Amino acid sequence: SQKIEQNSEALNIQEGKTATLTCNYTNYSPAYLQWYRQDPGRGPVFLLLIRENEKEKRKERLKVTFDTTLKQSLFHITASQPADSATYLCALGFTGGGNKLTFGTGTQLKVEL
Amino acid sequence: EPEVTQTPSHQVTQMGQEVILRCVPISNHLYFYWYRQILGQKVEFLVSFYNNEISEKSEIFDDQFSVERPDGSNFTLKIRSTKLEDSAMYFCASSESGAGYNEQFFGPGTRLTVL
Numbered sequence: 001s002q003k004i005e006q007n008s009e010a011l012n013i014q015e016g017k018t019a020t021l022t023c024n025y026t027n028y029s030p031a032y033l034q035w036y037r038q039d040p041g042r043g044p045v046f047l048l049l050i051r052e053n054e055k056e057k058r059k060e061r062l063k064v065t066f067d068t069t070l071k072q073s074l075f076h077i078t079a080s081q082p083a084d085s086a087t088y089l090c091a092l093g094f095t096g097g098g099n100k101l102t103f104g105t106g107t108q109l110k111v112e113l
Numbered sequence: 114e115p116e117v118t119q120t121p122s123h124q125v126t127q128m129g130q131e132v133i134l135r136c137v138p139i140s141n142h143l144y145f146y147w148y149r150q151i152l153g154q155k156v157e158f159l160v161s162f163y164n165n166e167i168s169e170k171s172e173i174f175d176d177q178f179s180v181e182r183p184d185g186s187n188f189t190l191k192i193r194s195t196k197l198e199d200s201a202m203y204f205c206a207s208s209e210s211g212a213g214y215n216e217q218f219f220g221p222g223t224r225l226t227v228l
Contacts, residue, residue: 032214043117043204043219044156051214089156098161098169099144099208101217105155 002027004104006090012110019080021107023073023090030092033066033073034101038087047088048075080111115139117220119205125226126195134190134223136205145188146206146217147180149173156204162188195227 003026013019023033032051036044050057050066050073057064063076077084087108091101118137126132138145147159161168162180179191188207192199202222208215 034216036219041202041222041224043222046216046218049214049216091156093214098163098167099215099217100146100158100161100169100171101148101156102158103156 002092002102004090004092004102006088006104007107008105010108010110012112013080015081015111015113017080019077019084019109019111021075021088021090021109023075023104025071025092028094029068029071031095032093033064034091034093035062035064035073035075036089036091038089038106044089077109080109082111082113085110117205117207117218119203119220119223121223122221123224123226125228128197128227129194132192132195132225134192134203134205134225136188136190136220137186138188138205138207139209139218140186142207142209142218144168144208144210144215144217145180145182146208147190148204148206148219149201150204150222151201159190192225195225197227200225200227 005024034049035047038044048064050064061078065074087106089103089106091103093101120135145162148156150156158171160170160174177193181189202224204222205220206217208217
């Protein structure tokens with residue numbers, strides 16, 4: 001079955017630095033990959049979607065890369081702020097079927113002053 | 114900005130009781146989903162729904178679960194006879210189409226507690 005691994009340990013960084021979060025997967029490459037932010041007790045909030053034929057996607061301070069050879073996606077937040085502190089989830093999607101997303105366990109990011 | 118809404122925010126029920134969780138997806142979206150998240154664990158897919166029928170369901174979505182779109186706006190998840198292990202956050206999501214490259218937008222969730 002598909003396995004998705006995200007850094008299980010929390011990531012603590014200083015304000016202003018770039019945070020880099022990793023999402024590795026096994027077996028089949030997804031057709032697309034989505035990154036979400038989740039705050040405690042809240043629903044996931046969509047951030048970025050990248051397709052299998054795309055290497056990189058950007059949105060404001062966010063950047064996602066997708067390497068199907070390495071079976072890895074990296075999620076970067078530049079000029080990080082304390083408000084970026086949250087858990088970040090990667091989710092894999094496959095074409096066909098009902099568009100279900102398979103989520104990783106998430107990485108908790110804490111941005112300190 | 115349009116958003117997915119869910120009610121109630123918190124539901125407490127006794128084991129064996131039926132519960133209905135309600136969702137209002139974003140109005141022009143055509144695909145609807147239910148996910149759940151047990152405390153401290155990852156978000157898990159339950160079911161997807163399109164054109165008034167189930168498109169895909171997970172192993173979790175057994176005969177105790179059902180979904181319905183009773184009118185043009187609501188989307189519901191029913192659990193017929195709740196078990197202790199059904200305690201979780203339940204998230205509704207919707208996407209614009211079923212092309213597979215559409216972002217899914219999640220609601221705030223319903224926290225279900227089964228006693």
